[in-house]
Amino acid sequence: MAHDGKNTDKSAQVPFSKLISLATPKEKCQLFVGWLFAALTGATLPLFFFFIGPVFDSFGPNTKPEEIRDKVRILAIIMGGIAVVTITASVI
Numbered sequence: 001m002a003h004d005g006k007n008t009d010k011s012a013q014v015p016f017s018k019l020i021s022l023a024t025p026k027e028k029c030q031l032f033v034g035w036l037f038a039a040l041t042g043a044t045l046p047l048f049f050f051f052i053g054p055v056f057d058s059f060g061p062n063t064k065p066e067e068i069r070d071k072v073r074i075l076a077i078i079m080g081g082i083a084v085v086t087i088t089a090s091v092i
Contacts, residue, residue: 033092040089044082051078
């Protein structure tokens with residue numbers, strides 16, 4: 001085995017598909033749940049931009065302050081919900 005920082009021993013390398021095939025049903029369930037909640041956590045930033053875009057579009061010279069306040073209030077509630085989901089998904 002070379003000591004240049006790279007593992008050149010082919011017997012120590014196992015393909016990822018082999019690891020999955022040898023997993024118990026409990027381990028497969030844990031992997032699936034982990035992948036699912038990682039995807040939920042990763043989806044929060046695009047979701048944030050999706051919801052905040054219309055609020056920025058509402059700022060204009062002809063928009064009443066009450067309309068802007070209502071949109072920002074609704075956005076704050078949505079962002080709070082997304083934050084709770086993100087924290088929960090990250091912990092799981």
